[in-house]
Amino acid sequence: MAKATKLKLWGVITIIFVGINGYLLLKNNDVIPKSYYIGDMQYAVSGVHTKELDKEGILATSNEMRLAAPVQAIDKVLVKRGDAVTMQQELASYKSDAVEQERKRLEIERKAYETELTELEQILSALERESSSARPSTATDSTTIGDSNIWNLNLSLELGIEQNTPTAEGKAMIRRHIAEIERQLDITDSLLTQLISYQTLATPVDGIVGDIQQDGDTITFVIYPSSKSVATYIDETQWQRVEAGQRAEIIVRAGEEDESTVEGIVTEKQAIPAKESMWYQELLKYEKVDPAKTLYEVQIQPTDLLADYPYGEKVAVTITTDEVFSSFKVHSDWIIHYEVPDIGNTHIYTLGYDGRTRLTPVDVAFTKLGQVDAPVEEVIPEEEMPEEKITEEETEKVPAIQTVDFGTEKEEDIDEELYDVTVFTGLLDENTILLDGTARNIYAPTFRPYPLQTYKWEKVGEVTWRDIVKFIAQP
Incomplete structure (x- = not known):
C-alpha cells in the first residue's frame, strides 16, 4: 500500500515537473526550434x-511644323507635297503689294506669342512657389492660381490641364507648352526675316513637305522635319506605367539584313484617345492595334535621325518602365x-x-x-x-x-x-x-x-x- 502511494506521489511530481518545464519552454508563444534541410x-x-514594356510603333514626324499665309498674299507656290526641302528654302513667294500687310500680321502673331509666354512663365513661377511652401497644394486649380485681371489663359480649356491635375504633372505640362511657344517664336522670327529680305515664305528647318492645305483664305504648308520620332500606342493600364524621360530601345526592320537598333527617350504621352492621329491610322494597316480599345499615343525621340527609313515604317519598341x-x-x-x-x-x-x-x-x-x-x-x-x-x-x-x-x-x-x-x-x-x-x-x-x-x-x-x-x- 505504502509502495503504491509512493509511486503515485512520484507520478504526480513528474507530471508537475514536465508541466512546469513545458510552460517555461512555450510561454510567450515560444517555438521549439527545428532543423531544416536546405534545398532550393x-x-x-x-x-x-529593369522592367520593360514591348510595343509596336511607327516612324512619325518630330515636332511637325505648320507655316500659314493668306492666299491673297501668295504670288506663287514653289514646292509640292512630298518634296524634300532644306533650311531657308523658299516655299512660296509673296505679291509685292502684300508684303507689308503680311509683315504686320506676323508681328501681331509674335506679340501674341510673347504675351502667352509671359503668362505661362508667371503661372509656372506661382506653382513653383506653391509647391515649395510649407503647405503645398496637391493640384493645379485654374480658378485660383494668379490674378484673373492679368492672366487671361484658361488652363483647363487651352492647355488641357484639369483642376485635379497633380501639381508636378501640371508644371511639366506648362513647361512643354512654354517650349512649344518658344519654338513658334523662333519660327515667326525666321519668317519675318525671310519676308523682309526676300519677300518669300521659307522653311526654317530641313525636312519633307508633308502637305499643302487650303482652308478658306489661308494656305498652310505642313513640314515634317528630318529628325523622325516614333509613335506607339498604349492602353489605360500601360498609361500609368509610362512617363516622359524613360529610356527606350527602337528596332527598325527587326530580323532583316538591314536591321537597325537605336536608343531613344520618351518625350510625351497623350492624355486623349489617339484615333484621330494619322500615325494611328498607319499602324492600323499592320494589324498591330485593336481599334476596339481606347489607346493613347506616346512619342519617343531616337538618338539617331533614322534618315534611311521612310515615314510610316513599322518598328519594335521596348520602353524601360522600371529600373532599380x-x-x-x-x-x-x-x-x-x-x-x-x-x-x-x-x-x-x-x-x-x-x-x-x-x-x-x-x-x-x-x-x-x-x-x-x-x-x-x-x-x-x-x-x-x-x-x-x-x-x-x-x-x-x-x-x-x-x-x-x-x-x-x-x-x-x-x-x-x-x-x-x-x-x-x-x-x-x-x-x-x-x-x-x-x-x-x-x-x-x-x-x-x-x-x-x-x-x-x-x-x-x-x-x-x-x-x-x-x-x-x-x-
Whole structure:
C-alpha cells in the first residue's frame, strides 16, 4: 500500500515537473526550434534590374511644323507635297503689294506669342512657389492660381490641364507648352526675316513637305522635319506605367539584313484617345492595334535621325518602365508576406553565418515574368578552357553560381515556362544565402548532406604525399 502511494506521489511530481518545464519552454508563444534541410537556395547578387514594356510603333514626324499665309498674299507656290526641302528654302513667294500687310500680321502673331509666354512663365513661377511652401497644394486649380485681371489663359480649356491635375504633372505640362511657344517664336522670327529680305515664305528647318492645305483664305504648308520620332500606342493600364524621360530601345526592320537598333527617350504621352492621329491610322494597316480599345499615343525621340527609313515604317519598341539599382531578384514565391510593426510586411528567408535561418525585411520593387534557372554551380568544360591557359585573374571571374535570368530568352528557350520573378531591395550583403519561401522557425538550425559549393582540385593547388601524411598525423 505504502509502495503504491509512493509511486503515485512520484507520478504526480513528474507530471508537475514536465508541466512546469513545458510552460517555461512555450510561454510567450515560444517555438521549439527545428532543423531544416536546405534545398532550393541561391546567392544574393546585386545589380541593375529593369522592367520593360514591348510595343509596336511607327516612324512619325518630330515636332511637325505648320507655316500659314493668306492666299491673297501668295504670288506663287514653289514646292509640292512630298518634296524634300532644306533650311531657308523658299516655299512660296509673296505679291509685292502684300508684303507689308503680311509683315504686320506676323508681328501681331509674335506679340501674341510673347504675351502667352509671359503668362505661362508667371503661372509656372506661382506653382513653383506653391509647391515649395510649407503647405503645398496637391493640384493645379485654374480658378485660383494668379490674378484673373492679368492672366487671361484658361488652363483647363487651352492647355488641357484639369483642376485635379497633380501639381508636378501640371508644371511639366506648362513647361512643354512654354517650349512649344518658344519654338513658334523662333519660327515667326525666321519668317519675318525671310519676308523682309526676300519677300518669300521659307522653311526654317530641313525636312519633307508633308502637305499643302487650303482652308478658306489661308494656305498652310505642313513640314515634317528630318529628325523622325516614333509613335506607339498604349492602353489605360500601360498609361500609368509610362512617363516622359524613360529610356527606350527602337528596332527598325527587326530580323532583316538591314536591321537597325537605336536608343531613344520618351518625350510625351497623350492624355486623349489617339484615333484621330494619322500615325494611328498607319499602324492600323499592320494589324498591330485593336481599334476596339481606347489607346493613347506616346512619342519617343531616337538618338539617331533614322534618315534611311521612310515615314510610316513599322518598328519594335521596348520602353524601360522600371529600373532599380543595387537590387536583387528571386522567384516571387520566395518573398514572405508577414507583417512586423515598424519593419514592414515583405521578407525573405536567409541563412546566417551560424547556419541558422533568419527572416530579413525587404522592399519589393516590382514583379515580372522571367525564367528561373536552377541555382547550381556552373562548371566550365575543360575542353573549352584548358587548365594551363587559365590565369589567376580569369579563374576569379568564373561565375560560381547561376541565379534568375532576366535577360532576353534564347531562341531555344522561348517555349519554356515563365514564372513570376520579384525584384527587391534590402540590407543584404553580397553572396548572402537566400532560401525559398517554405515556412520556417526563426533561428532554427539547418543542414545539408553535401557542401553548398564543390571545391575543384585545381583550386587546391599542388599537394604531395608528404602534405597528406602531415595532415593525417597532426593531433
